[in-house]
Amino acid sequence: MADVVLEKVEKKFGEVRAVAGIDLTVQDQEFLVLVGPSGCGKTTTLRMIAGLEDITSGDIRIGGRSVVGLPPRDRDIAMVFQSYALYPHMSVYKNMSFSLRLRHMPKKEIERRVKEVAAILGLSERLNRKPRQLSGGERQRVAVGAALCRQAGVLLFDEPLSNLDAKLRVHMRTELKRLHQAVKSTMVYVTHDQVEAMTMGDRIVIMNAGSILQIATPLEAYDQPVNRFVAGFIGTPPMNFFEGTLTANGEGASVDLNGGVNLPLGRRNLQESNRPVILGIRPEHIRLSADGPGNHHKVPATIDVVEPLGRDVIVTARSAAGVFQMQTEIYSGLRPSQHVDLWFDMNRSYLFDRETEWAI
Amino acid sequence: MSPGWRRFRFDVLSYVGLGPFLAFALFPFYWMVITSLKADANLYDLRRNPFWFSNYDGRTGLPYHKDIIVPASNNEGTIRWMIKLGAHTTRSDSEEHPAPIAFIGNQDIVSPVDGILSQITVPNGAVAQPNQVIGVIRVASPTLTHYHYLRTTPFATWMKVSLITGTAVMFITLALAVPAAYGLARLRFGGNRTIGIAIFLTYLIPPTILFIPFSQFVGALKIDNTIWSLILAYPTFTVPFCTWLLMGFFRSVPREIEERALLDGATRMQLLRLVVIPVVLPGILTAAIFAFTLSFQEYVYALTFISSVLHRTLPVGITVDMVRGDVYFWGPLMASAVLGSVPVVIVYALSLDYFVSGMTTGAVK
């Protein structure tokens, strides 16, 4: 059992509160992703679990045992760094076996483990090379391999893919995911890339400004963002936001946007009126009016920019309510300056309080 | 204009521009080498082009030579000879003391100083007249005379003292500076910055401010006039310099490597020994080179602390003991300067890149 529990963990650098008293439980064998913009405290959290940073207050337990004050080597953890942190003077074999040698494991056993991990990662031919003789992808795999050799209860990843080129990154994403299914150790993975978070995590933790905003499965985070920040952070292209006023009268609710655009909401359980809100709607939920169901409120707009992605295009458009993006199929044949009528799929829209920005 | 020609012109222009600078920088060394290879007669002949060797007297056009004459005091019996001072030579390779030669017949004469061979003939039954010239020794350049002469001086001892001192200082310096630099560059503890700056400032306190009290200090420890005084004193300037230099190298080690080692289970000592030191080995080598050359170059302390000829370092030995009164033995002096430069030049040639980078980091960081 190597679950990780953080209780009211706080970290201050001088007067700056980098992590503001978070609670978090990582279940055994779970792949948990910490995601957020840079400076949100995700890396600090990871480093506190690793023991590379002291915690200011709170408690961290790994496998039920409090590790506060323990040096990193006594925490049963391994870590893969963003820069891979390979020892430049050691061969791949030595790099991977370093931690085992420090623990005075029998030579035979070390060799067996390293060879096995190397085979899994396709590094068998590279064991005698020095890190500088390897490609970026190979270095990354050596870093992962070194962590795997440890067979530690918890594996920590600090943005391990951010130094790879786009194609390799996608490939390694899959590889890491598959690796997790094979080794079944607890993994905590830090990234600023929400695509990585969505594709890899069993659960994702969205952080901002030192606090945890939401802990959820990727689907939950996408479908039920707790506030405007999470809604904007998860999903590409990002969600569109419009300022507006909510009017509800028991049987029906609608939002008045700028420019006299009025959109009825499907939801009925709202009672407020004239509440300042932010309406959020994802680009993929805006369509051409022709594609929508009959009898809907049309939003007239002018197309500004069309960016083809392949099958889809991202269209930036302007309406009386503001500028927004929509994602549609390339065959729709949209061109800049074209005037179109659009359908906002209000069943899949979100409402946020304008003051608190929390979801309504 | 073809690119090849343009490239060529660019190179040539660069060489031409740098020519004067190179000439200025290197001329003394050229001068040192050529002087050390000239026979004295040639060396002090102002009528000859001094930039190259010559074997003929600038005034008479005769070959440079030394007469072998019979001393005025020679009477009956064994003919003794001496080498007469040549017209231009009064210095190292003149030996005025008569040495006995064998008596009659063809003789091989070896100049007692430079080992140059000459032949004289003393016919059977000849009577040697006082002051009679019975042969000549040609003195030809280039010659290794002056280098041979160094064997009669403590040159080798001085060299040994300098090499031993330099090596010992190098190891002491590394033993003190490597841990200190790592601690100051990487570990967080109170006063870290202040200590770093204080060490930097001690580097700026020159030996010329400290040598007088230091000589008393060394005297009180009863190690004056020994190599130990230098081994103890030289780290005063090598340790601050190398600490400062090494701090830069330690800072360049990625922090993540150290963190990974800690996670891999290394203690801080293991981390330093197994990971950090191997990674900054080039930097440590640079520091070692500087510690060695700085102590090899040192002059004030060696001049002040060491009074006996046989304990001197090379720079002091050359400047103090190769001069007799106000007479400079230029040939041997230059020969010793050439040989004295050799260790440094070797170290330098092997580590040019480290050296140049050390020069700038030492100055800049």
Add this chain to the structure above:
Amino acid sequence: MGDLTTSLPQPIVTRRPRLGFFDREAPFGYALVLPAVLYLLVFIAYPFFMSIYMSFTDAQAGNRKWTFIGPANYSKVKSYELSANDFVIATFPTVAEANTFIEKKAEGQQVTDPAAGGRFRASIVIAGKKIPLLEMSNEDDASFNASSILSDLQWKAQKTIGGRYDVVAHSDTPLVIGTYPTRAALKDQERQIVVPSAKRVKANGTGVMQDPNFLLAVKNTFKYTFGTEIIKLMIGVPCALLLNRAFRGRKLLRGLVVIPWVIPIAISAQAWLWILDSTYSVINWFLVHWHILSPQKIINFRGDKDWALLSVILVNVWRGFPFTAIVILAGLTAIPDEILERAKLDGANAFQRFVYIIAPMVRPILMVSLLFSVIFSFTDFNTIWIITKGGPYDQTQVLSTYAYQLGVNAGYLGKGAAVSLFMFPMMALMVFFMLRFLRRETS
């Protein structure tokens, strides 16, 4: 990818934590830094403070007991010497009148009369005019000085600012009026030179401040330092610019240029000694060979005080310019090519690129190395000691060599320490500038 869970053995059991003393960052840090700090405390801080203490004692070589004597090594005045020059004897509206007066100098007579306060007034009488010169308590002194002014000094006419003409008595070495034990006595006598003149007071004593050689050494130190640094820059900048060109073999040439800085100066200076030899100097050979100098007028590089100072500066420049060049070169290589290329596209010529781009970008690195270099030149000993030994007649002593001369050769340890400590304020100033500069650059 194989099935890892079945093939790999169980995780290693983590041992109970042993958080050793040195596993904590701060104790480990102190332990690492301590040996070096202790060494430096004992071998730099201790001698340094000992030096300060010694400079206040009568420490001498071979003398075991040192007594505290206060600041006497720095300054101890035994007497004050009053001298004067350029006495204004008389003033005339025209040159002719002044010259007529000077012609009558030979007829002049010196008279001494008693004056108020028991003093004696010495005057000269020329053309019926009685001109009082000085008033002194000693009659012989008064009349002796007055007759010196009359007969030994040179008289000449000098135009004043008001357009009139002074008859001025001038001497190449100032006329010594007298020596006095205290400043008060001196002041009293100073007032008694009745005739307008240029007075000069010199303190005689045993402190280094009263030592003319010391004052000369201070002057030389500054000349040596700033002369060297300026010339080094003048040579180093173009050299670095040339070395920065991307020609073939520049690595080799860089290596060669640095050689003077690498070879121990005590050794390479021997070559310079020989180059600057009084008889066989190759520079003289050149000058004679090209008929610039006659063989009788060859330059005595180390025997003439001005040439000697120039010579040591030359040698120090020779040794130091590679360092300057390499440091500037490091600054130059740090300038991204794109910036210079952009400047070219913007239409800047080579000179403008140097002034507006290269120079400002190299400035920080150059400033730091310059401050270093100033400190090392200011405290340099080797070059001067080997080339001139401070000679001829102490004319090229700098602070460091004079400290050696006094402290080691002459055995006056206290005085030597005092002289060497005079280098400290200058260094402290340099360090202050350096730290301030660094702080400004980094912030």
